[in-house]
Amino acid sequence: MQWMAEESGWLLPDDSTLPADVPHEILGQIGAAASQTASCVLVGSRAGDARASGSAMQLCAAISAAGGETVFVPECTAGELGLLSRELHSDLLLYCGAHIRMTARGLLPMTAAAKRILCAPQQIPVQRPQDYGRLRTMPAPASAYTAYLRGIMPPQPVQPIAVTAGDARQGSLLEHAVSPAAGGRALHIQLSADGARASLYAPQTGWIFWEQLLLMDTQQRLMRGEDVALPFWLPHSAERMAAQAGCRILRYHADSEGGDSEARALAVSQGFTLDAAVLTADILRFQADGMADLRKWAAEIPPAYTVRRLLHTEQAVDAASRSALMTCAAQTPDGLCCRDPRGDVLLHPAGGGRLSVLIEAVSMEAAAELYRDVLPPPL
Template structure:
């Protein structure tokens, strides 16, 4: 007897969730079709199997011989059978006595229909004997060969073979999950995978957080306090802490964040469930889709492939296209769709923290953002200092002069077009982040403080005053001709009016919107931002003063200041009023233009060359490396540093490595040491370590 399996045609329920054809859907780590081919090969009565497919996926997967049984492929089935032929209209999970069915057929000839007793008759076409037609028939030689044989079976032109074992047609997410559990609980062993303590694992050593029965692929990572019950987990699956999974199927490469709860759900390959999300029974998250933080998929809801569900969403209907991502605060950047409601919520959060200086770059789109932001703050009853067509350093200075607690800069042409800082460009404090984040995540309505009116004040005078103050400090006697390199045109024009001089060229390279400065000279090579900060600290130490630096700065600064009997005050997200106040007073660590002024003043006052001044510093070499981490960047930082904002990854006598978020999907590795080779080596080691968690 030969066999024909129809694997062509679309699968309506599967197409939105997976790119795989139904025949290749994984069941406990093996394709669905493999189980059916095992049944035919084990029977010993099938000489050859023809697979009817649309493309070439099956031939690439299974080849021309399966366990000694020849396989053939075609895009269409022949019109008639040439011998007794078993016809299977679609890939199914089945277990029945094929030889017994063939014996019944040979006694009667013609057509023999396989039928089964079912408890859910709505899932199968029913026959007159009260049993369900499986769709599978055995046809005698010369009979027409077609995929749909129900009409013939219904018209009693077929001999019925009742109670034909177990069948799972897999026509929905629930049936797919049911078939997975059937394979898992039957004790079937997949090729090359051993069973141990009720679990199917790649190495026979199940994780003690798995409650049998379970099936896992290679590279599984599970966090602490997680409970995995009766689940099928694919390869390279990453599971956080406090996770509860029950009767779930998880595809290859999926990421499940901390405190996620899922029951009887399908999580597609490459999908991501962020912290605190939940999937109810029968729900499905398609391949490469993302369920946002604290979001819920209600019972039976499906998220199609490559779609995103924003944080704190209660999804009661299928998600066929990505939902709008609401505005959210992410490492000082405001990301998401800039809707009117989002801007109003942002205004409420800013007003709760105090007054805000709001500025924008020199383009029409940035001006629209500026006016919308100011309106949101005023509606919430907050105070707003507005600076149109300014640079970020000017806005930072205006926030100090105007005694504003926050500053918000809009640049529609930048990658992160809305950036938010504390006064003068300081990092936001934890309390400020919580207040603003809480306002942005309000589920509905706005709590505008109607008891007082908001105020919008014009702040362009502060920007002009800042420029004037820097111009008065400009030194043309520093012995170098300062040339400017800046990404933003407005920033470049401003810097060119402030710096000049004569002599050998010294290039000032401004970055991070003007907050950082790097210098290049033919005699010095590149002088990095950290080395320039050390020069400013040396100047402060010589004057008997302390210096303020960001909390990530290497320990070389502390050692330098100790030689003068002074110390470094470090500022960050904590409410350290003295360190933050000193940073605002000194300014050089927050403003690249101020840092440039400090450098030219130091060169003019000492009369020393830049190379001579650098020689007086302790050796400090730094290297940075950008690492793509996908949507799991924040979860990775939480896992390795205990803080999604990053921290020290390694610190010893050789040097230190910090890891920081860079945008939404990248990490910035920052290594510092007494020599460049060691700094690069430390950075490489840190990247290899982090990739082990990706």
């Protein structure tokens, strides 16, 4: 990846993560830009990771040297940092782990405005020490985070759980939050290294992957009369479930240009789309509250298969605009949407002159076919 362009700045990947070995000069640029993005920046580092700790300390130093206020939380998980951001009202989080992940409050995706500032070329200021910004160090809020999860979970789960996690601390925190189960065979929970995604395995169901777990959680919230906040890319079968329940689905966006503030606030409050441990706690709660048969519950969710691609070149964007399928496109709050008998196609700006393509269909074959139709090879 070309990290720095002399005039136009540097390109932030669509998921707002950078490799752990990002060059030091880029960390300095990020720190200088972060000081202009939020009044208080939270910086965290993964437990037991010396490289992550070093990157986090360099970011803290750069933010402070640029005059910004920083809170450094060493040896924490992304979930703990997200919970702390709600308490401190911080709108920019930099978490150093397997990657360097940049998010907004509560682990929301950053807004387009924040990304523009972070990606703009920065003149790293030379400050006198007395002009440095305030830098504080806070311990990871393990007790508060465990109590937060425990407040979501049922007093007695239907089944015990066995957790596999890319971050051992995240797995341990989740296991400590679960009360003893009534019995039965363990549910196997697998958490991604960044703590954002979860999958579940049970003998009666096989694997239930992250997107389906999100829709299962959504279904139960809708049935209980709640509006639900979801990311724009999650299958739009959620809207059909909401219509049946008389509730709303509020969509929040990556690279938001505004207009989704209600969805963002609700997403932070509900938490399950942003933190895999919260999603797991929700699943255990609903399972104990009438949804003990996971196989039946999973079967109630309308099938949906998605293909997501990010277009980086002008030629690919031009190919999309020339597609005959785009003649039926309509502008929606999520982007340009085309409804086809085989499924839905959504084109959404992804920043940096790029285009995010999301295709949702009833089968993987139909989704792949739609993708080929929407994006023919450039002429």
